[in-house]
Amino acid sequence: MRVWWSLWGFLGVGVAVVCEAALGSYPRLRSASRPDPASASFSRSYRTCYFDQKIDHFGFAEDGKFKQRFLIADQHWRPGDGAILFYTGNEGDITWFANNTGLMWNVAEELGALLIFAEHRYYGESLPFGNKSFDDARYLNYLTSEQALADFAVLVRHLKKTVPGAQDTPAIAIGGSYGGMLAAWFRMKYPHVVVGALAASAPIWQFADLVPCSTFYNIVTQDFRKSGNCCADSIRNSWAAIDRLASTAEGTRWMSCTFRLCSPLKTAQDVANFKGWLSETWVNLAMVDYPYQANFLQPLPAWPIQVVCKFLQRPKLPDKALLKNVFQAVNVYYNYSGNTSCFSLSQTATQSLGMQGWYYQACTEMVMPMCADGVNDMFEPQQWDFQSYSDDCYKAWGVRPRPSWIPTSYGGRNISSHSNILFSNGGLDPWSGGGVTRNITNSLVAVVIPEGAHHLDLRSNSPYDPNSVLQARLLEVHFMKLWMKKDEEYRRRK
């Protein structure tokens, strides 16, 4: 059950951009029209820049710098009137997030916005120690959410100082998933830098004992229950079927062959990995259960769980028949294009998934307890075992996680004294279980999109969007305008 590290790796395929680094100075934009992978009719252009960041904001012995990449688009910017929309990059290549955050492009004109997409340190091209960045715990020592937020704060302040006309422009943080947590935390810790934050599908409470550890898998299971008769039951029954087949060499060979595995199963650990790979597949499907054909983690049809569940209507079939159906289901996720010759257990999302950074973060700050009981959910029973989790982390990185640090640093459930954060959640998204789904105050507002999966609201408008996501986006724009207006009033009063 490796959910804690690989679900979050949304690294995208590289998109060629014009790289015009002019460090320390404001880069003028040159349009480089590129097709939007999601909607070919929508043209976007940005400039790629690099900013000299301190490797360590919180200590002075390490005084080195690294080049943080960020993307900038000012086609619709109205200085003196508009806003800076600042994407708080998460665990991946920033171009991928720029391409999957259509909302920012869609609202740019209405808000007169300067768009900035800032890459998170240790991801994409923003590697503090180049190729050595992941070599050991010493190099990895500066990979924390606090350092990333400090990067963002320094960068926003630099842009406001150096971009002509930007000095009094209010900045708004926007992010999804871990990036959504960063957006919320950015507003909490640096309210003088951003006037508000849109935190989409941000499970800021998926830590310590803030929500039950069972929540996440329960939501995945509900998605499958709702999407087809006996679908969840079929998956629940598959685990024992796998175990029975794995008890003989013939059965193991049969599974390797039937599931077209690139490397055949051999050891008990291989079989465990195989089950982990299946679990992740179901989880990923729940995250990307979008109402239209899309390519986020994988190219997929509209409402992919419904498509998958068509193969999973008969939970009581004999083992091999049941698993043949499971293969058909999995084949939808991994082979929608029809070009995949074999399946690799180490790959559950896009080819260029950058797993190392998130694995390290999960082993330090980002400890999200999860468990399954196989009764209320369709997964193999698994308790949350912090000690073994910590031991695995120590083996992998030589560090031990600190599960109480995130609630200590960012407040856990007690966040009511903050302001101007909009938390959006998809009802289908397993991460909504750890999200803020109810209003806390009149400026800490939650919106739930019942038909939405993982930050559907951040994606480009689509004719297939359910009404709930359109409403959510209207609300999001409403609040952004409200924060801008309040900021203007405040500046006028001063």
Added chain:
Amino acid sequence: MRVWWSLWGFLGVGVAVVCEAALGSYPRLRSASRPDPASASFSRSYRTCYFDQKIDHFGFAEDGKFKQRFLIADQHWRPGDGAILFYTGNEGDITWFANNTGLMWNVAEELGALLIFAEHRYYGESLPFGNKSFDDARYLNYLTSEQALADFAVLVRHLKKTVPGAQDTPAIAIGGSYGGMLAAWFRMKYPHVVVGALAASAPIWQFADLVPCSTFYNIVTQDFRKSGNCCADSIRNSWAAIDRLASTAEGTRWMSCTFRLCSPLKTAQDVANFKGWLSETWVNLAMVDYPYQANFLQPLPAWPIQVVCKFLQRPKLPDKALLKNVFQAVNVYYNYSGNTSCFSLSQTATQSLGMQGWYYQACTEMVMPMCADGVNDMFEPQQWDFQSYSDDCYKAWGVRPRPSWIPTSYGGRNISSHSNILFSNGGLDPWSGGGVTRNITNSLVAVVIPEGAHHLDLRSNSPYDPNSVLQARLLEVHFMKLWMKKDEEYRRRK
């Protein structure tokens, strides 16, 4: 002009306390009645404890711990009704602050308060690497305000979890000077840990270009102008007199002798240090210009600047006559007890001044620009020269200061989205120039005590207190009660 590091060192004489360390568990209090050095009629007792803190809250490669000292007093605590008053320790021995923060002892009964005085890392006994803590920049790397605030947050949460009945007790941060900045920043960064903060004489704006660099010395000069005829003029004229005398060997010898210097002046650098020592003396007098006899930096009479100024009424005397008077003035500050045989230039405040830590902090985060022009103030003209400041720091510690980090981290003048902070300032205190002296919102409130020097309001009640400080203390208690009440209402609504 070494103001940036030595003005803040309020290390006190050690007071014998019963040390009953019970790590990780709640220590039961044993009364150890001790006389209050300021007011013998008031008896105080506390227990000394030590808490295991992470050396590095913001990285995982260094996983070591150190013992943070804190003092606890629960004589007046009413669990379920009262508050935790938490002193955010600054650059010195925490027992000294406990003894010089009479306010907390005075209000404990009224607020049903559990008193905690937490020592700042790298001061007093709370040394992360023991005797090696100051050896080099690697050991010093964890001496930052952010690490200190994280210590406080972890400690408060630990106490609330482990002290029976404290779970729902609201904590209020209280501090003076750098400790006042920490109290304010604690509320800003960890509003889920403390419901409010009293930031006394906290110059949170004495950074970067937030206030003119001349402010500080202007206020010192005003204090001397107000306290005696021609007093400031006499001091202003003394610099040139020193220079003229220093131009001959005889004159230099005469000054060493007249000022009873332990080490006679020899080089030009010695003469510069001599002038720096005099400047610091005038500055320190402005900080401790209290209305009654007190022993804070030094044992002193009531309104010590008035006493000093009696010797400084004739600014146009010949050089030696003028400097003889300056000596008489200085003698008030360094020799009020009459027992000092010679004066050391390296010592401007209490014997046990812990200068190293603050010197390092001034060379990293705590860069407070100061300048003098000798016209509007009584000091030798000196520009703010960041480059030479930085070079000196590099020579001393191998690190360079980052003057824009504090405003980036803590918001500079843009702090209006925070709440529940009361900023108190003394009108006589040179640090009030960098303080918040006007209300920002109805929950970011400023109070000025015109007749107050450096955090007079934090001291014990005295019959000689001016009315303004009594009013300020009433306001402080009013706001603490308000924060407690609001917190109770919030908890009841939940």
